[in-house]
Amino acid sequence: xxxxxxxxxxxxxxxxxxxxxxxxxxxxxxxxxxxxxxxxxxxxxxxxxxxxxxxxxxxxxxxxxxxxxxxxxxxxxxxxxxxxxxxxxxxxxxxxxxxxxxxxxxxxxxxxxxxxxxxxxxxxxxxxxxxxxxxxxxxxxxxxxxxxxxxxxxxxxxxxxxxxxxxxxxxxxxxxxxxxxxxxxxxxxxxxxxxxxxxxxxxxxxxxxxxxxxxxxxxxxxxxxxxxxxxxxxxxxxxxxxxxxxxxxxxxxxxxxxxxxxxxxxxxxxxxxxxxxxxxxxxxxxxxxxxxxxxxxxxxxxxxxxxxxxxxxxxxxxxxxxxxxxxxxxxxxxxxxxxxxxxxxxxxxxxxxxxxxxxxxxxxxxxxxxxxxxxxxxxxxxxxxxxxxxxxxxxxxxxxxxxxxxxxxxxxxxxxxxxxxxxxxxxxxxxxxxxxxxxxxxxxxxxxxxxxxxxxxxxx
Amino acid sequence: xxxxxxxxxxxxxxxxxxxxxxxxxxxxxxxxxxxxxxxxxxxxxxxxxxxxxxxxxxxxxxxxxxxxxxxxxxxxxxxxxxxxxxxxxxxxxxxxxxxxxxxxxxxxxxxxxxxxxxxxxxxxxxxxxxxxxxxxxxxxxxxxxxxxxxxxxxxxxxxxxxxxxxxxxxxxxxxxxxxxxxxxxxxxxxxxxxxxxxxxxxxxxxxxxxxxxxxxxxxxxxxxxxxxxxxxxxxxxxxxxxxxxxxxxxxxxxxxxxxxxxxxxxxxxxxxxxxxxxxxxxxxxxxxxxxxxxxxxxxxxxxxxxxxxxxxxxxxxxxxxxxxxxxxxxxxxxxxxxxxxxxxxxxxxxxxxxxxxxxxxxxxxxxxxxxxxxxxxxxxxxxxxxxxxxxxxxxxxxxxxxxxxxxxxxxxxxxxxxxxxxxxxxxxxxxxxxxxxxxxxxx
Numbered sequence: 001x002x003x004x005x006x007x008x009x010x011x012x013x014x015x016x017x018x019x020x021x022x023x024x025x026x027x028x029x030x031x032x033x034x035x036x037x038x039x040x041x042x043x044x045x046x047x048x049x050x051x052x053x054x055x056x057x058x059x060x061x062x063x064x065x066x067x068x069x070x071x072x073x074x075x076x077x078x079x080x081x082x083x084x085x086x087x088x089x090x091x092x093x094x095x096x097x098x099x100x101x102x103x104x105x106x107x108x109x110x111x112x113x114x115x116x117x118x119x120x121x122x123x124x125x126x127x128x129x130x131x132x133x134x135x136x137x138x139x140x141x142x143x144x145x146x147x148x149x150x151x152x153x154x155x156x157x158x159x160x161x162x163x164x165x166x167x168x169x170x171x172x173x174x175x176x177x178x179x180x181x182x183x184x185x186x187x188x189x190x191x192x193x194x195x196x197x198x199x200x201x202x203x204x205x206x207x208x209x210x211x212x213x214x215x216x217x218x219x220x221x222x223x224x225x226x227x228x229x230x231x232x233x234x235x236x237x238x239x240x241x242x243x244x245x246x247x248x249x250x251x252x253x254x255x256x257x258x259x260x261x262x263x264x265x266x267x268x269x270x271x272x273x274x275x276x277x278x279x280x281x282x283x284x285x286x287x288x289x290x291x292x293x294x295x296x297x298x299x300x301x302x303x304x305x306x307x308x309x310x311x312x313x314x315x316x317x318x319x320x321x322x323x324x325x326x327x328x329x330x331x332x333x334x335x336x337x338x339x340x341x342x343x344x345x346x347x348x349x350x351x352x353x354x355x356x357x358x359x360x361x362x363x364x365x366x367x368x369x370x371x372x373x374x375x376x377x378x379x380x381x382x383x384x385x386x387x388x389x390x391x392x393x394x395x396x397x398x399x400x401x402x403x404x405x406x407x408x409x410x411x412x413x414x415x416x417x418x419x420x421x422x423x424x425x426x427x428x429x430x431x432x433x434x435x436x437x438x439x440x441x442x443x444x445x446x447x448x449x450x451x452x453x454x455x456x457x458x459x460x
Numbered sequence: 461x462x463x464x465x466x467x468x469x470x471x472x473x474x475x476x477x478x479x480x481x482x483x484x485x486x487x488x489x490x491x492x493x494x495x496x497x498x499x500x501x502x503x504x505x506x507x508x509x510x511x512x513x514x515x516x517x518x519x520x521x522x523x524x525x526x527x528x529x530x531x532x533x534x535x536x537x538x539x540x541x542x543x544x545x546x547x548x549x550x551x552x553x554x555x556x557x558x559x560x561x562x563x564x565x566x567x568x569x570x571x572x573x574x575x576x577x578x579x580x581x582x583x584x585x586x587x588x589x590x591x592x593x594x595x596x597x598x599x600x601x602x603x604x605x606x607x608x609x610x611x612x613x614x615x616x617x618x619x620x621x622x623x624x625x626x627x628x629x630x631x632x633x634x635x636x637x638x639x640x641x642x643x644x645x646x647x648x649x650x651x652x653x654x655x656x657x658x659x660x661x662x663x664x665x666x667x668x669x670x671x672x673x674x675x676x677x678x679x680x681x682x683x684x685x686x687x688x689x690x691x692x693x694x695x696x697x698x699x700x701x702x703x704x705x706x707x708x709x710x711x712x713x714x715x716x717x718x719x720x721x722x723x724x725x726x727x728x729x730x731x732x733x734x735x736x737x738x739x740x741x742x743x744x745x746x747x748x749x750x751x752x753x754x755x756x757x758x759x760x761x762x763x764x765x766x767x768x769x770x771x772x773x774x775x776x777x778x779x780x781x782x783x784x785x786x787x788x789x790x791x792x793x794x795x796x797x798x799x800x801x802x803x804x805x806x807x808x809x810x811x812x813x814x815x816x817x818x819x820x821x822x823x824x825x826x827x828x829x830x831x832x833x834x835x836x837x838x839x840x841x842x843x844x845x846x847x848x849x850x851x852x853x854x855x856x857x858x859x860x861x862x863x864x865x866x867x868x869x870x871x872x873x874x875x876x877x878x879x880x881x882x883x884x885x886x887x888x889x890x891x892x893x894x895x896x897x898x899x900x901x902x903x
Contacts, residue, residue, distance in 0.1 A: 010527060012565035012673075014540065018491035018664065043489045045467075046824055076744075085754055088745040093810070095817035097743065114821055141757060148760040148784050151712040155606045263599040294534045304531055307592025310600050330600045332592075362539050369541010369560050372490050377828040 020372045022398035023381055026218045030226060032233055033206030037385050038221040039213040041378060045115040047214035048378035049122070051129060052386055055107035055202035057180040058242040058320070064190050065175070066182015070142055071198045072102035075109055077138040080131040084138050087128070096121045098128070104180055104242075105320045106390050107203075112379060115215045119224060126228025132199065139192045146187050150179075154454045157258055157431040158330065161265035164456050165429040168254050169271060169324055171245040176323070205229060207236030211385045214378040244321035246271045249425050251447030255438065256431040256454060264336040264432030268343050270425045272325035275318040276391045282416040283316065285408045288363035290314050290350050290417075291327055295362060297346045302329060308339045320391065325421070333433050337440035340428060344446075347426070351417045354410040367405045467824060468851045469833060472667055473841075478683045479655025482674055483837045483847040485662040487830065493663035495567040496556040496834035497575075498842045500658075501651035504550050504624035504690060504771075512594070512631010513639055515548040517647050519590040521555065522546070526577035530586060533570055540566055543831075550615075550625050551770060552842055558831045561664035565673050571659070572677035575652060579645055587644060591636055598630050606711045607883050617705050618719050618775060618879045624690055625772065653684025660837040660847070663830035693772035697721065698877035706788070708886045713760060714788035715781040716795055717881040720872050722776045725768045726844045732868035735860045737764040737776050738815035739807050745814060747807070748778060751798055758786045758794045770843035776872075788884040796878075803873050806866040819857050 025039035057068045076098050078084040091098045096113035109129065113121040153159045163179055170177035178186070210229070212221040273283065284292075291298035291314025302312040309331045317323030327347075331339040375381050388397055428446055430437060442449060451459045472484040503514045524530040537544045542559030557567040602608035612628035619626040659678070661670055699721055723729035740747050741764025748762035760781045767775040782791040826832050833850075841847040 011536075012569045014560075014566065015562040017560055017562045020491050043487075044824055044828060046821075046828070085745070085750055088743070089814065092743055092745040092818050093814050095821035097818075097821065112821065112825060114824060141754070144757070144783065145753075145760055148713060148781075151784055152606070152760075152781075155710055155712045157604055261604055263596070263604040265604075293538055295531065295538055300531065303593055304589065307589045308596070310593055310597040330596070330604070332596055332599065362535060366538040366541055369539075369563075370543060371541070372492055372560065373541075373543060373558050376490065376492065376830065377825070379825075 022375060022384070023213070025385060027395075028218070028222050030205070030230055032230065033235065034225065034229055034232070035209040035389070036222055036225050037209060037211045037389065038216070038218040039381050039385060040217055041214050041381060045215050046112065046378050047115055047118050047212065047216050048110065048112045048382045049125060050108050050110045050211045050382045050386055051125070052209045052211065052389055053107045053203050054207050054237055054239065055198070056102050056105040058104055058175050059198075059202060059240045060175060060182070061194070063186060064182075064194055065178050065186040066146060067190055067194055067198050068102040068107060069181045070139070070146065070187070070190060071195050072100045072107040072109075073142050074134055074138060074195060075100040075128060075132050077142065078133045078135050079127050080133050081127060083133075083135065090124055091121065094121050098125070102180075104176070104323075106386070108386065110379070110382070118216065122224040122228050129203065129229065130232055134192060134195050134199070136192050139195055143187055143190065146181055147184060149181070150184055157261060157263070157265040160256060160454060161267050161429055161431045164254065164256055164431075164452070165267040165269070165326065165427070166324065167456060168252070168427050168429060169247060169269070171243070171247050174243045174245055176242065176244060176321070177247065202237045204234030204237060205232045206234055209389045211382045211389070213381040213385065242321050244271060244274075246425065248427070251424065251426050251428070253428045253430070253441060253446050253449040254452060255434055255441070255449060256429070256452045256456070257434045257459065258431055258454070259433055259435070261333060261431070261433045263330045264333050264430050264437055265330050266336065266340060267326055267328055267429040268340065268426055269324055269326035270422050270427060271322050272316045273420055274320060274322050276320070276393065279416055279420070281404050282408050282412040283420055285360075285363050285367065285405065286350065286413045286416045287314055287316060288367060289355050289359050289413065290346060293363065293366060297350065298327060298343060301342050301346060302331070302339055306338070306342065308332060308335050308342075312343070333436045336430060336432060336437040337444050340441070340446070341444060344423070344426075347421055347423055351414075351421055351423070354414045357410070360408070360410050360413070364405050364408060368402045371402055467827070467854055469827065471837070471848055471851070473847060474671070476654065476675065476679055478679065478681055479653070480674075480678050481658045481841055482671075483658065483660040483841050484665075484667050484670060485660070485833060485837060486665065486667065487662065488664045491561045491664050492558060492830050493561045493564045493661060493665050494556065494558045494830035494834040495564070495571060496554065496660045496662070496831070496838050497571050498658045498838040499553045499652060500551070500656050500842055501553055501687070502549050502551045503627065503629040505651065505687070506627070509635055510639060510643060511627045511635040512629070513635070513643060513647065514553060515629060515631065516590065516594050516636060516639055517644065518546045518548045518553050519594055520582065520587065520644055521574055521578065523586045523590065524581040525574040526580045527573050528570065528581070530581070533574070536566060536570060542567065548629065550629060550767070554835065554838065556831060556835065558829075564661070564665050564670065568673050569677050572681065575654065575657070575678070576681045578648055578652065582641060582644055584641055587639070587641055591639065595633060595636060598633070598636075602630060607709065607715055609707065609709070610717055610881060610883070613705065613707060614717055614719060614777070614879075614881050617703055617881055618699070618721065622691070623695070623772070624693060625769065650684070650687050654678060654681050655683045656687060658838045658841040660834040660841065662834035662837065690771070695721065695773045697773075698872065698874075699879060700876055702875050703879040704882070705880070706882045706884055709883050711883055711885050713782050713784060714786065714791045714885065715779070715883040716788075716792055718778045718780075718795060718799070719879040719881070720776045720877050722766065722774045722872055724772065724774050725766075725770045726849070729868060730774060731856050731860050732864045733774065733776050733872070734766055735812060735815050735819070735857065736807070736865055736868055736873075737766055738819055739811045739865070740764045740802075741778055742815060743818055747802070747811060748780065748795075748798060752780060752794060756794060758783055758791065788882050792880055792882055799873050799878070802869055807862065807869060809862040812860070812862045812865050816857050816860065820854055823854055823857075
């Protein structure tokens with residue numbers, strides 16, 4: 001249905017926007033090399049502290065992939081003073097949440113607490129960072145929990161598609177080709193001594209950053225960091241630069257057999273670009289139009305025009321090296337080929353001609369307007385500051401973000417689409433029922449097809 | 461700001477002549493405003509043979525109205541720099557937008573336009589399309605998801621067959637296929653009326669101006685003709701037996717959902733139930749995580765939650781996934797043993813203190829986002845008629861004593877008030893367990 005001119009005229013027009021800026025933050029540095037970034041936000045009596053270490057999964061030793069994530073999780077599973085049970089209880093009796101995890105590029109120990117408990121919680125955090133015990137019992141338990149997770153993955157079509165997509169995308173030499181948490185073999189190979197070595201060489205004050213956001217002043221935050229971590233010594237670990245080479249440059253189809261699956265989990269994509277890239281903004285806006293928003297081309301096509309799916313999206317995974325560009329959806333089994341075809345049509349179309357002025361303004365006004373809504377919580381602000389630190393972005397990055405988004409043109413998007421989307425190199429991964437999807441997919445003539453079991457082993 | 465520090469948010473309420481109840485809560489720290497609309501209708505109100513309809517209908521609300529084209533709602537909000545969504549639950553359906561504060565009127569106008577004029581934009585083709593979308597949502601969230609069927613199997617196990625909470629919220633494929641445009645129009649006229657809705661606004665706005673906008677856009681929408689009463693939903697305080705169902709499924713590890721019938725949301729004893737849930741399964745130092753994951757190492761994960769139902773009875777559910785090598789029966793025994801111990805010995809004061817401290821921090825964290833504040837206000841206004849109750853939450857939790865928790869535990873966690881929904885990896889499902897499951901289903 002079309003909208004009449006009168007109806008449009010009846011629509012409320014926005015008033016003048018109120019000014020907004022990303023929370024002001026200040027940097028400090030301790031004598032031991034520890035960096036401090038503090039963003040005071042006084043809305044509620046709440047503080048988030050995130051301590052970042054250069055200890056992400058790219059630092060995993062070959063053959064023991066999963067070490068970084070295991071070490072991160074073990075950080076909050078006991079100190080010399082308190083075993084794991086006591087430690088979590090000490091935090092939680094304050095109402096504080098404590099969590100540690102590693103992604104590809106960094107490990108982060110994150111805590112959120114009411115302001116009234118901040119000094120006590122901060123001291124506990126210091127104890128956690130400086131005197132983890134890595135008790136053998138906890139090492140074994142967390143290894144077993146990772147193995148349980150891997151087992152679960154085999155029965156979860158969406159998660160399985162994600163994992164195998166990475167494996168088929170990257171060359172075996174790339175850390176990105178194996179799961180960030182490690183696989184059965186590599187996790188099994190990790191011993192307590194490897195955990196200790198990893199901690200001792202990568203969890204050091206030099207090269208680490210403490211991010212504090214919330215109801216606290218810069219001076220008070222510095223005093224807390226100084227008290228808890230000032231006496232800690234150790235220089236910066238060497239930066240590990242991973243390889244992000246693709247496994248293949250030609251289109252291929254990888255079908256993971258799940259008999260009688262009512263849906264196919266579909267992933268289509270290729271190796272993308274690194275986060276710190278001169279064309280980050282045009283690529284980001286291009287992706288918003290292609291598949292980043294609800295009203296993107298891919299979602300409107302697959303969901304609203306065809307009813308093939310509950311949702312279809314595209315995205316770049318932003319890492320220090322080139323993470324994957326992925327179109328991701330789950331579609332009814334018997335139209336898997338038709339859905340894949342529509343995705344390919346959309347990738348071709350955005351490279352063929354400039355997007356319309358309407359599409360451009362939708363994407364840019366969304367990314368511009370939604371900006372303040374992204375930073376309502378202390379943990380969201382801490383996460384945004386982590387991105388700055390991790391990728392070495394300039395301190396005025398968030399202050400300039402909105403004008404940079406608004407400056408993007410349709411021509412720049414066409415250039416970005418042609419430069420960074422590679423239809424000839426697309427890999428297609430489908431977790432689904434081979435009996436239903438095999439023949440129709442073959443008729444697509446997308447590329448050579450291999451059938452695998454849920455372990456990712458080729459079935460002859 | 462001072463009010464925020466004391467963890468009290470300012471609240472203003474009024475009702476339009478057509479019955480629309482409005483809650484306003486100002487906060488000018490960022491130029492953001494949230495609009496949140498709760499309709500007091502959910503899957504419990506579905507007529508026989510139309511399971512899943514309330515949720516399918518929620519999808520139809522994004523398909524346009526007299527002055528908005530299909531999917532244009534999404535586009536207008538995105539263009540304004542806002543986020544939005546809707547969700548359906550057993551007793552309510554909500555729709556919400558968070559937008560830059562200068563776009564408040566757009567969000568109100570969009571909500572009013574669909575409340576006033578949805579039907580003029582409905583077509584068979586839109587219904588067919590969204591039916592396909594919802595069927596795919598069902599496949600994705602339940603049918604092709606390990607353990608996904610728990611969402612409909614648990615209510616079916618714990619509520620009697622004719623009870624409005626018994627049937628599937630997502631709906632059966634058959635019922636979804638049978639839904640017609642007539643159903644859409646019936647449902648809309650009956651339930652999507654201003655007197656069956658609560659509108660909340662939280663964030664950066666001027667109350668006088670907001671009130672004028674609300675009167676302008678919602679004021680002319682006629683009051684409804686009343687909705688059919690729900691059947692009597694009251695239930696005995698306990699199941700009266702240990703209900704069991706075993707589900708062989710395409711999963712790798714056994715998983716147990718154990719439910720207890722508990723007092724309704726907002727009641728005095730609800731808070732004891734909620735604290736008990738937190739003692740058992742909220743965060744890492746909770747009883748079940750400590751005992752089953754950390755010490756006994758029989759579980760890969762353990763958590764607990766309440767359904768927050770306001771009529772009939774609520775549910776407290778514990779959710780425990782086994783470790784590899786642990787059989788389904790052993791998992792159930794281990795969990796039952798922990799609950800038996802709790803019933804026999806009670807919970808410690810220190811565990812209750814930990815739970816209340818964690819709940820308090822989570823509550824304050826949850827007040828950070830305008831959208832969450834608006835949603836909680838709508839919830840309290842819809843279920844209790846008192847949005848002000850939001851400001852009493854922390855005190856009500858703090859008032860829960862160990863004695864009250866233990867009285868609750870003795871009364872409600874006993875064997876005569878348990879329901880086990882046990883998922884068993886399919887190849888390992890022992891024949892006798894599987895047939896016991898079939899018997900329960902046939903009840």
